[in-house]
Amino acid sequence: MKRIFIIAMLSLFGAVTVWRFTCPVLLRVHPSIMPGSPHILILNPIRSGQANSVGHSLLEFLRSGDAAGAAKQFPLIGKNVVEENILPPIQSWFLDDVVADPEGGLDFEYLYSDTRGRTGGYIWVYCIEGTDGAWTVRTFNRVD
Secondary structure, three states: OHHHHHHHHHHHHHHHHHHHHHOOEEEEEOOOOOOOOOOEEEEOOOOOOHHHHHHHHHHHHHHHOOHHHHHHHOOOOOHHHHHHHOOOOEEEEEEEEEEEOOOOOEEEEEEEEEOOOOEEEEEEEEEEEOOOOOEEEEEEEEEO
16 A cells, blocks of 8 residues: 555656746746736746747847838748738847647747837737647737
8 A cells, every 4th residue: 555655656756847847937926916026937847948049030120110021031920910010129038928729839928118118018829839840929919
């Protein structure tokens, strides 16, 4: 009976460990329910940071105002979607949250400020992993 208990506990520990290390975020603490309030977000260091880098490169295009370059770099989005969401250009951003979906994609939530001085807008960048293992942006949504 003791052996079964030990095996069950080790199996449970192993399952929880694997589950935690496949999550995009190791620790997420929101002391306040207000959007944009200070919180703690610790990304999983074991997961590849390529999806996050791809999201940042899209935001760099939105900062520079290069709709054609963004559409070329991320063909799944489409040039018209980028042109609709590029103005006013964003000035700065920080990662607010990351959520994994059941299909394996990652939804990055960024809080940003634009060149007009407005702060508090959100950009959701949805990244997917291709069959070749490279991440790309599938879509994004900008809300002021």
